Every structure is written in C-alpha cells, then in structure tokens.
Amino acid sequence: MKYRTIDNSLFKSNRQKFYNLLKNNSIAILNSNDEFPRSGDQTFTFKQNPDLFYLSGIDQEQTILLLYPECPNPQYREVLFLRQTSDLIAIWEGHKYTKEEARKASGIQAVYWLDDFQNILQSIIYYSDHIYLNTNENDRYAHTVPYRDLRFINDLKDKFPLHSFERMAPLFRKLRPVKSSIEVELTKKACSITRDAFVRVLKFVKPGVKEYEIEAEIIHEFIRQGGTGHAYNPIIASGKNAIVLHYNDNNQICNDGDVILFDFGAEYANYNADLSRSIPVNGRFTKRQKDVYNAVHHVMKEAKKLIVAGTIWNEYQEEVGKITESELIKLGLIDKHDVEKQDKNFPLYKKYFMHGVSHHLGIDVHDFAGRYDPFQVGNILTCEPGIYIQEEGLGIRLENNILITEGGNIDLMADIPLDAEEIEDIMNS
Template identity: 70%
Template sequence: MKYLPISNVLFILNRKNFVKRTKPNSIAIFHANDEFPKNGDQNFPFKQNADFFYLSGIDQEQSILVLYPDCPNPLYKEVLFLRQTDEHIAVWEGHKYTKDEARKASGIENVYWLNEFDTILHSIINYAENIYINTNENDRYGHTVPYRDIRMFEQLRQRYPLHRYERSAVILRDLRVVKSDIEIGLTKMACEITRDAFIRVLKFVKPGVAEYEIEAELTHEFLKQRATGNAYNPIIASGANANVLHYIDNNQVCNDGDILLLDFGAEYANYNADMTRSIPVNGRFTKRQRDVYDAVLRVMKGAVQLIKSGTLMSEYHEEVGKMMTSELIGLKLLNKHDVEKQDPKMPLYKKYFMHGTSHHLGLDVHDFASRYKRFETGNILTCEPGIYIPQEGLGIRLENDILITTEGNIDLMADIPLEAGHIEEIMNS
C-alpha cells in the first residue's frame, strides 16, 4: 500500500458496531475481493472489498474475516485468516502481511493462515444459529459475475443447510454511510490531493494540449502524494465531449475557445474524493460560457444549503430541479410558459440536466447507502449540478464533496478554486 498506516481504532470500532446489530448467537463471514485475470499471466490491480476493509483494515487478497461474538471458544470470537507467504511468493509478488503486521493493522489478536480456515470454521459454526453472509446490495450494482462471497455462500448452504442465513448488507448500509472522524480525515486527504492535482492542471492547460496529457498530470500528482491513483476513470472532456456524461476516451486535443470539463478524484487509503470543474482552455470564459457557468454555480450553492440532516434525497432533487428550471429560463433554454404546462413526471429541465445532483461518498465513489433514508450527521455527499447544451458544443458541471455535521454542513473542497474569476486568475498567472 502506498498510503500511510491507519489507526486500527477505526476497524475495532466498526466491528463493535456491526456485531451489536447482529442477532444473538450469530457468526458473520467476510471475504476479500477476487483477483481478476488480465491476461495469460497477470491480474488486474487488486481492489479490496469495501465491506471487508471497513471491518478489518486488511488490504490484501485471499483474506477472510470471521466474527462470532457469542462463540463458546473465546479464541474464535473474531478471527482473521491470511494467505501464508513463502519464498516463491516473496520473490514473485513481494511482501505479504505477517501475522504481527495483520494484528497491528486490524486490531484482531487471533490471526491464522488460510489453510486453517475450514477446520476452524467447522469446529464452531454448528454452535451458531445464524450465519451472516455479505453480498453486494448497492442498488447501482448489476449482478453478472458470481463474486467470492456469493460462491462461498453456495458452499456453506450445501454444507450447513439448516442454519438461518442473514444479510450483513442490511447492517452495513446503515453503518458505512455515517463517517467517523478517522474516515473524515482520510476523505479530507483524498480531497487535498485532488486540490493539488487540479491546481497543477490549471497551470498546464492551454490550446493544443491533449486530454490524455491532462490525465497524465493528474495521475502524476496523485501517485506523488501516496494516493492509490484515480478514484474512478477520470473524465477529461473538451468541447462537445463534455456532453457525454461518462466520457473516458480522453484522446482529443483541447481547442482554443472550448470549455474543458474535468471530473476526477484521488483515492487515498481506499477513501475517495469526487470533484468536477469546467475551465476555459484558453484561460478566459466567453460571455455565454460565463453565463452558463454562473448559472450552474448558483444552483450548486443553493443545493449545498439543502444538504443537511433530515433531508430526503427525492425531495432534495425536486427542489434542485426547481432551481435549475429557473436558471434555464434565464439562459433562454426553456420557456416559462412551456414550463407551466409541463408534465411534472417529465420536467423540461431534464433535457439540459439529466442526472442526479448528489450521491453518497466514501469507500465507494457511489457509496453504499439507502436512497430512501433521510440524510444524517456524518454523511458525505457530492453536489454536482450541470447544464449540457449539445447544440452549442458546451457542457458545464461543478462538483464538491459535502460533510453533514451537527453545526451544519462543511464543504470538504472549499479551498479548491471554484469561482470563474479565480480560475481565470490562476490560468493566466
């Protein structure tokens, strides 16, 4: 791992909060993510299962966590299983956790090698009444690949068919969305690295530079500051490309007079930043570009005020839609009389602003959370309105990450240039 060690207090607290919500006499099993083959003799870079990391702090493949707080054998109340290293693995893959290192990282005292898992599990699982299984229940996920937790569940169900099986995701959906102080600190670090990368790019962009060159500048700054890399595939979209919401080709030249939409964020210690800025390639907004930019910025500032404890996502989006409608009328993209006659189920503003304004942020960029639960203190949400005008080859989106606290919300990206004049000043300095 490139990032600095994380206090195991975070993971000890997370496990404590999880087991408090399980039924009596229950065992919970969590698996590390699969390794995915890239070609004949390589895997894709390993990315840890977010739930497994949340509870263990272990950032290594082929690992298993077992939690059984009511276990009759005190040795197995919480157990971590790791891949045992050897000289061959050390030579070809490098260092793996020792047992002592895993204890320090996770706060789990009882650490065993993976080849002991079946024996130890069988010795205790028949004393449990319930088995908690971890599944991916993020409603943005479409299940097409039988990932490791699912495959292991099928094996368990064949071996232990009479146990009651429960879902860990129901508990984790409520826990993960409320960030602790350590998690907030890690997210702030991701935001700070993202800030530095953006300022680097502001000083780099000019007519004739390629989108992929800008992507390289971002990645350089991320890695230089111990980030794992990009939190997601960065969107470096110049001109008309900005109207493609998930544009990731990043292979075009940035032309004089175009707007460049940058949607990117650093990942640090598995926690993510998510930021969008729209900047003039030549360092100066035209009047039309500035008018659209300022309209998006006004919607963003209004939307941020609504991100507070007690807000419901659907009601929030409805209010943001009203703000956006007003701005689009002001830009003469919508007609006031047409808006008065619109179908409320298909509001006209969606022609120019077709995506949601916010999503939860954390270990996943689109973090695991309920869209039907009101916002809470400790939530981190993005705020990202945009206006897209294909006929003008113009797309502008702005995005910051917002933390809800008991005193109101805090913009974790408040120190990142956002005002059009500030952006022009840096680009022309």
C-alpha cells in the same frame, strides 16, 4: 501500502457497531474480493472488498474475516485468515502481511493462515444459530459476474443447509454512510491531493494540449502524494465531449475557445474524493460560457444549503430541479410558459440536467447507503449540478464533497478554486 498506517481504533469501533446489529448467536464471514483475470497470466489491479476493509483494515487479497462475538470458544470470536507467504511469493510479488502486522492493522489478535479456515469454521459453526453472509447490494450495481461471495454462499448452503442464513448488506447500509472522525480525515486527505492535481492542471492547460496529457498530470500528482491512484476512471472532456456524462476516451485535442469538463478524484487509503470542474482551454470564458458556468455555480450554492440532516432524497432532487429550471429560463434554454404546462413527471429541465445532484461518498465513490433514508450527521455527499447543451457542444458540471455535521455542513473542497474569475486568474498567472 502507499498510505500511512490507519489507527486500528477505527476498525475496532466499526466491528463493535456491527456486532450491535447482529441477531443473537450469529457468525459473520466476509471474503476479500476476487483477483480478476485480465489476459494471459495477468490480473487487474486488486481492490479490496470495502466491507471487509471497513471491519478489519486489511488491504490484501485472499483474506477471510470471521466474526462470532458469542462464540463459546473466546479464541475464535474475531479471526483473520491470511494468505501464507513464502520466499517464492516474496521474490515474485513482494511483501505480504505477517501475522503480527495483521494484528497491528486490524486490532484482531487471532490471525491464522488460510489453510486453517475450514477446520476452525467446522469446530464452531454448529454452535451458531445464524450465518451472516455478504453480497453486493449497491442499487447501482447490475449483477453479471459470479464473484467470490456468491460462490462462497453456495458452498456454505450445501454444507450447512439447516442454518438460518442472513443478509449482511442491510447492516452495512446503516453503518457505512455515517463517517467517523478518522474516515473524515482520510477523505480530507484524498480531497487535498485532488486539489493539488487540479491546480497543477490549471497551470498546464493551453490550446493544443491533449486530454490524455492532462490525465497524465493528474495521476502524476496523485501518485507523488501517496494516493493509490484514481478513485474512478477520470473524465477529461473537452468541447462537445463534455455532453457525454461518462466520457472516458480522453484522447482528443483541446481546442482554443472550448471548455473542458473534468471529473476526477484521488483515492487515499481506500477513501475517495470526487471533484468536477469546467475550465476554458485558453484561460478565458466567453460571455455565454461564463453565463452557463455561473448558472451552474448558483445551483450548486443553493443545493449545498439543502444538504443537512433530515433532508429527504426525492424532495432534495425536486427542489434542486426547480432551481435549475429557473436558471435555464434565464439562459433562454426553456420557456417559462412551457414550464407551466409541462408534465410534472418529465420536467423540461431534465433535457439539460439529466443526472442526480448527489451521492454518498466513502470507501466506494458511490458509497453504500439507502436512497430512501434521510441525510444524517456524519454523511459525506457530493453536490454536482450541471448543464449540458447538446446544440452548443457545451457541458458544465461543478462538484464538491460535503460533510454533514450537527451545526450544518462543511465543504471539504472549499479550498479548491471554483469561482470563474479565480480559475481565469490562475490560468493566466
């Protein structure tokens, strides 16, 4: 791993919280993600199943985690199954976990090779009443690929049809949004790396540079500091590209007079940062560009005040919509008289600000959480208002990552340049 060893007390604590939500006499089984084929004999870069990582800290393919806290055989109450390495694997693929390394990373003492999984499972599963299995229930995910968890579910239901099968995802929806102190520190590290990449970019950008050259500067800083890489496909959108919300081509020249919209973040130890900024290619905003920028900045400052425990998603979105509406009127983009007559279900501001203000952040960039649950202490949320003016080829988005605490909220990106004048000063220093 590129990142430093994580204190396994995080994963021990996560497992205990997980056990507290299980029905009596339950067994839970989690699989690592698939190794997805790319082409020929290549696979895409492996990314661990976030739920398995959350409970074990194991960051390796072909891993199974079995948890049975009331197992009559104490040896099998927490069990890890790993891919057995060999001299051949070591030569071609490199180092894999030893059993002792897996014990140290996870805090789980019973570690076996995968070949032992079926025999051990067979010896204990009949003593359980409930089997908890996992699927991807992120409501942003549209299922199209029959991944490992689904294949495993079908196999288990064929073998043990009379057991009571339970969904594991609702438990993670309760657990994962509330971050521990260790998770907060890992997120801060991802934010710190992201900050340094952004400052690097501010000093690099000038008219004529290509979007992908900027992307190269970003990944250079991520990897240099031990980040795994991009938390998600980076958006380097200059000029009219910025009005495409998920622009990923990053292949155009940045022209004098244009604004570049950035949306990128570092991944560190499977935890993610998520930053958006908009900067002038030539180092100076025009008056119109700065007016729009400052309008978005104002919305962001007001929206951050609402990110506190107890806030309701829909009410939050509606309130930020009203703030955006006021700024759009000042910019001459919508008329206050038209606003008075608008259909409340289709407010006029959505023409210029069409996405959500926030999402949870964690092991997934769009972290697993309930969109109908109030904000809680321990949540980390993005705050990302924007204004996109298609007819002007101008898009501005600003985004920071906000931690909710008992005393209010903390901006984890407060040290990343944000004021328009500060950005101009750094670019011209």
